[in-house]
Amino acid sequence: MKFALIGCGRIGSMHADNIAANPRATLVSVYDVFGERATGVAARHSCKIAGSVEEILSDDAVEAVLIASPTDTHADLLEAAAKAGKAVFCEKPIDLDLDRVNQCAAAIAACEVPIQIGFNRRFDPGHRAARQALEAGKIGELHQVIITSRDPEIPPRAYLETAGGLFRDMTIHDFDLARFMLGEEPEEVFAIAAPLGDPELGAALDEIDTAMIILRTASGKMCHINNSRSAVYGYDQRVELLGDSGMVISGNRRPHEARLYTATQAETAQPYFRFFIERYREAYIAELEAFIDAVEQGVPCEVGFEDGRRALMLAEAAYRSLQSGAMVKVEEAGP
Amino acid sequence: MKFALIGCGRIGSMHADNIAANPRATLVSVYDVFGERATGVAARHSCKIAGSVEEILSDDAVEAVLIASPTDTHADLLEAAAKAGKAVFCEKPIDLDLDRVNQCAAAIAACEVPIQIGFNRRFDPGHRAARQALEAGKIGELHQVIITSRDPEIPPRAYLETAGGLFRDMTIHDFDLARFMLGEEPEEVFAIAAPLGDPELGAALDEIDTAMIILRTASGKMCHINNSRSAVYGYDQRVELLGDSGMVISGNRRPHEARLYTATQAETAQPYFRFFIERYREAYIAELEAFIDAVEQGVPCEVGFEDGRRALMLAEAAYRSLQSGAMVKVEEAGP
């Protein structure tokens, strides 16, 4: 499958490497508004540098477009690529504004191209094995989901200013993971949050860095999400499923398995992987595989546009709960 | 220190053994309304069987009274023992009714006897080490506490009918542990709950068996508690403290450390300890030590009457949150 990549920053560059390393995929062209970024990726993988997005979308050799540009360009690019008949893999979130997402949904409604949203965590081997254990009946009927999702540090102020807020930027992954694990839609959301990690920055930006959330589905299943941007011990990514006949926990991976024992400590491992590129390496590879599978087989992508939209609806509900201090219904206002 | 024991059921019997095994303590008499229960304990430890509570309270040889009788007798016995000038160790909860607890507080206000409430978890070596790591500054300033507290099965219907409800009976321990770990009072409580484990029994008794709770303190610290009575893999008791420079987790203990590896599995341990007597063995011994220390040194017990009262206040708040669907203030109505 012939891919073009739009956006050659850190995550775009990683996707380029994964495409290049995949025997079923080829990277044919790349584009970035900052030309030098594209140059590096193109040189590394001997592919074309497109002069514009249009050049990519009008190139018949391009079968699939991977969108890894800044968030505020996602919806436009996704629309354009879908209308150009390309299969689309778009990084999360679709947009920070639910109205814009709904418009986008309407705009592409007639397009029959496969669309996948970059909710990589569904493809993490550990998280996936947890879900499979549930599906295989190994823990019985699901009662509770607990998601721990913590970043190792607060991002730079410039990033935070355009990131759309903790729930739309970071928790959006956890909302998707919650839906994936719960197997039914959360109907209600409760949230508390505060800038505990950096109160000053929080006050300046009206931003939060620490949160606790509870979701409830129609059948009464419960999900807790806790977020922090102060996990100095590394990117902390855990999912726990409690069922009536068992539990499964997908835990953190360590860079290696050496452990130290001295007169004052035992079993000391090194800190967890620092961040997502390392921690979710296998997940990024697997989501690409799944995308290629879906496109080749002509079936819907496992995690599509509607999943991106619903995760954002949960983020919106969480913000409303912060305001009201109460559990709120997820609003079903659709596209 | 010369102890009398009131209540010789499962937990009273265990306390009797711990008293007998403690070189600083002697069990001098026991009482139970069901005489045969007292007989067994008395025979095992060669002590007197008292004919009544009064006999115990008027016995000058008795320095301390350990109350392990049914919950609805706690407040009366605690009052009587305190007025009789005995040091009192009373199993949790003080009473299911906050008004009765407040009355009791007033009634014993003038008594200067040491009183300890049986919140054993504070004395668990792992939980305690977590708290000590926090106090020693090893994880910096505390942001989040996550308490996992699950029973292996739903108790018999007869037990549930008088237990006072999940939050007063079971979560009461977690409320105390939350206060112990947070180091400041929770001001607000949010809770959801449902009878997911046994919907039929839940409907019949208007009782719940599964819950998620969030607490918030004045300074913004957050605490999540999750409860279930469907943890078939054993009594699940974990506490996690996230600070701005680290995390500490107190995990579950296993009956032993043998692990199996086969063609289909690796590192398989046996299920966790089934229930509290086994899991908190060291904690029960340590809380007795702490009680004896406090009495001998004439200092307040580490976990006293007011702690029992405050844990119940949190349970009451949790019930109000269930009703309202919102986060509620803890009511400070005092004794």
Added chain:
Amino acid sequence: MKFALIGCGRIGSMHADNIAANPRATLVSVYDVFGERATGVAARHSCKIAGSVEEILSDDAVEAVLIASPTDTHADLLEAAAKAGKAVFCEKPIDLDLDRVNQCAAAIAACEVPIQIGFNRRFDPGHRAARQALEAGKIGELHQVIITSRDPEIPPRAYLETAGGLFRDMTIHDFDLARFMLGEEPEEVFAIAAPLGDPELGAALDEIDTAMIILRTASGKMCHINNSRSAVYGYDQRVELLGDSGMVISGNRRPHEARLYTATQAETAQPYFRFFIERYREAYIAELEAFIDAVEQGVPCEVGFEDGRRALMLAEAAYRSLQSGAMVKVEEAGP
């Protein structure tokens, strides 16, 4: 069962506590050549202080004798107690001299009293579960046993001067454990050893503190034992069984399950239990249970005199291997 205890040092005192805490056992009298040691134990458990060993052996109320006196008295006391018709629980080793052990075997051949040797490790819940997994067919046919057995520090010089050497004093436990796990007799032994921990002390006493040993049975099963007295991270006691359809490992226990995570470390536990009294607490209790069971049921003890003798035979073979630099046959010279 009515016990008398001979030898009230650290390990004798612990046995006294275990007897006292066991509902099926009573400690009736104690003896120690250092009277004050006996006084403490007797006071703690309200029992008689015997004026001599003879007083104990001629006391009809005494059903069982627990011998925890210095090693060089074991054989004499065991003989005397057996001839007096008492059930005997004797700490390891029976004697440091195999000839003396063989004489003792001959001397008590006609006595039909139950005799148990204090090879406590067989009764450790983890090690036992490993053996049970093997017996239950969970790992198939056994190929290899790996025993890690390390002390936290080199004992005082005075202790070493009479302890009989590493293999007879410390490895003796591992030799017994190897026999227990292998399920057949080791026929050949190879050993290397050196005073790596304290070369100076080693040279002065002609003693070793670090060793590696290989055992082989008739059917070709292999066992490796490694010993050290420099395990500063705590008493290290592991057993690994490799079979043709799986593996089972019995690992170390930690004092508690709290783990620390910071910017430079993850999952840090505290050091293992310092030494045998703490590490093998459950094992000491269980071996006493097993002894009482055997005596009550009139069946042979699970680990008897011959086991003590055979472990010493392996120690002797290991010393011969050190001399020859070759694998040596275990000499079957019997009693």
Added chain:
Amino acid sequence: MKFALIGCGRIGSMHADNIAANPRATLVSVYDVFGERATGVAARHSCKIAGSVEEILSDDAVEAVLIASPTDTHADLLEAAAKAGKAVFCEKPIDLDLDRVNQCAAAIAACEVPIQIGFNRRFDPGHRAARQALEAGKIGELHQVIITSRDPEIPPRAYLETAGGLFRDMTIHDFDLARFMLGEEPEEVFAIAAPLGDPELGAALDEIDTAMIILRTASGKMCHINNSRSAVYGYDQRVELLGDSGMVISGNRRPHEARLYTATQAETAQPYFRFFIERYREAYIAELEAFIDAVEQGVPCEVGFEDGRRALMLAEAAYRSLQSGAMVKVEEAGP
């Protein structure tokens, strides 16, 4: 750096992928006596298929040759490539015959090309971290090394017929790892071995599949290696270093970190990685990095020809020990 690959089987193919994914390396040509193997690799990485080894060695564009052909071709190819002035990365072992290795050493003595032998385990992040902990003084002075090295199954008979025997084929890795960890040369070797996994095949081929080995260095450091080809729970690769102030263990990696808890089990992980390609993925990438570093910087490779020769000397010594039943000196007969 421009690489040519000789030998496109499983391991050669993996090296090709690693070269292609490395931004500092390019795969320019490949060769395999079975042309179709080369075709697949060449197509995947868009490189030339060489018609002969000579074509590769005479190609000035080729800077480095990676030899992953059958063992019996290694020495000839290594010699030819070195004489052609190419940097050489050669899979282990150099040859099964120590005389041939010594000849080879003499033949290339005058060549100043960098040569690296494919002892990948030195580059495993966990094993490396263990070595670094030792070098950093975290465990004090080294006393013992324990290497567990087990394959998940016995290879096909055809493989075994030419593999050169367990010690030269499989244990050779462990001998190198032992040297790497010990930091000084083993002077003596003791070994026992048997065909416990498949006695019939063992008898037919005069081959062994299970072994225990002890090494000793001049200063008295001890190393134990245990080997098996019956580790059905996956490729078992552990290294333990005991020093006088601590211990470090490099353990097994799991494919993911999901764990299952039910009424009959806790913390169950899936079996370990099946075999070396998966288990040592990072190590294969890192050894290539190290090779490129050494060539670029004009410094000797970290693990060179002499390391390959010395590992084989240990294998030879182990076979002599099997014959004699005694610990034998490593013969220093050099090239």
